[in-house]
Every structure is written in structure tokens, then in C-alpha cells.
Amino acid sequence: MQAKTDKADDVDLRVRRRLRELRTQRGLTLDDVAKRADIDVSTLSRLESGKRRLALDHLPRLATALSVSTDELLREPETEDPRVRAGSHSAKGITFWPLTRSGPAGGLHAFKIRVSARRRTPPDELPVHDGQEWLYVMSGRLRLILGDRDFTIKPGEAVEFSTWTPHWFGSIDGPVEAIAIFGPHGERFHVQS
Structure with a gap:
């Protein structure tokens, strides 16, 4: 039973991190995403901070609000090259x-x-x-x-x-x-x- 709980915790943590990462990349506030996902902003804040567990019905709404697939919301974030490469x-x-x-x-x-x-x-x-x-x-x-x-x-x-x-x-x-x-x-x- 402990292995299932650990796996659920890993998914929950991954989605929380991914949710915040995607939201900030897109320049969206918690309120923006909450409105798009039809979720209360306090619920979204608690989801991101880990004070509330993720429910399965949240996934498709959050993915749609962030313009990504549910799979993309669930996947491990890619380790990105942090260097900014742009010309003058x-x-x-x-x-x-x-x-x-x-x-x-x-x-x-x-x-x-x-x-x-x-x-x-x-x-x-x-x-x-x-x-x-x-x-x-x-x-x-x-x-x-x-x-x-x-x-x-x-x-x-x-x-x-x-x-x-x-x-x-x-x-x-x-x-x-x-x-x-x-x-x-x-x-x-x-x-x-």
C-alpha cells in the first residue's frame, strides 16, 4: 500500500511543479488559470502549494487552461539549457x-x-x-x-x-x-x- 501512496505523491508533486512552471512560462496569474479551468483561485493556489491533493477531474481542465495536453501536464519537466541565446x-x-x-x-x-x-x-x-x-x-x-x-x-x-x-x-x-x-x-x- 505504501508503494501506491508514494507513486501518487510523486505524480501529485510532478503535476504541481509542472502546473506552476507552465503557468509562469505563459505569464499567467493564478486567477487567469483558475478562470480558464473553472476552478476556484484558492483551490488552484492550494493545488500548486501542495496544501490540497490533485483530483483526476482537475487534470483535463488545467491542461485546457494552459493549452497543453493532459500528457504534457503529467510528464516530467525537461531539463532546459538555462542560457539565454539571442542576438542583439x-x-x-x-x-x-x-x-x-x-x-x-x-x-x-x-x-x-x-x-x-x-x-x-x-x-x-x-x-x-x-x-x-x-x-x-x-x-x-x-x-x-x-x-x-x-x-x-x-x-x-x-x-x-x-x-x-x-x-x-x-x-x-x-x-x-x-x-x-x-x-x-x-x-x-x-x-x-
Whole structure:
């Protein structure tokens, strides 16, 4: 009897891990999956945390909610190469190197950026778009304009701002290297424009 219990525990643990992995890969919240699976969000939270055992009738609904087969939900997760392998992209005097995989829309995306020494003049109209931005300057001095305020960001300093504020950043006196994290929709504006 103990062997059956151990096997059931293994399946339960595997599905819990897989459920969380698939949900986060797709950028879905517990509420998103719960609505799609027609399961109470507290039930889903307890399933993921192991505070509730998985029932067989949950499997097909959860698989459908995550757009996978039931078999895929039950299988062992593949050990994935953790390295991010993506080339750089340049736009408007900034080169972007992805530090995160291209993930789900709505997730955070991190980049190492290099702002060209020639990017010194802001546009006549500062852009505004959905999202949130974080910048950490590693080298050089970054000029950041937020609305009617003008800032100099030095190495070792970080900034965070809503991209609903008219904004622009560029170089002051040479190239700038920074880490940038763009919240929902911000990466589309910067990287693809």
C-alpha cells in the first residue's frame, strides 16, 4: 500500500511543479488559470502549494487552461539549457542584448543596453506608452528626461519610472552601459521601434 501512496505523491508533486512552471512560462496569474479551468483561485493556489491533493477531474481542465495536453501536464519537466541565446538588436542609438528569453506578453523583460555616444538629442515630443521601466547604469553617464525634469544617472545608480510619464534617455558624454527591465509593453516600444 505504501508503494501506491508514494507513486501518487510523486505524480501529485510532478503535476504541481509542472502546473506552476507552465503557468509562469505563459505569464499567467493564478486567477487567469483558475478562470480558464473553472476552478476556484484558492483551490488552484492550494493545488500548486501542495496544501490540497490533485483530483483526476482537475487534470483535463488545467491542461485546457494552459493549452497543453493532459500528457504534457503529467510528464516530467525537461531539463532546459538555462542560457539565454539571442542576438542583439539596435534601434534609435541603443543596442539591446536580451537577458531573458522571449517570454509571454505581459511579463518582465531584461536587457543589457548600450546607449551610443551619439544619442544626445531628445525628440521634440517625448514618448509615452504602457508599462514600467527600471534602469541600472553600469558605466557612463545617462541623461534621463522625465516630463519636465532632467536627471544625470551615474554608474551604480538605478531608476524606476512609469512609462506613462513622457520620457527619454540618452548619453551625456560617451557611451552608456546599463541593465534595463521593461514591464508590460515597454519592451515592444524600445526594442522594436
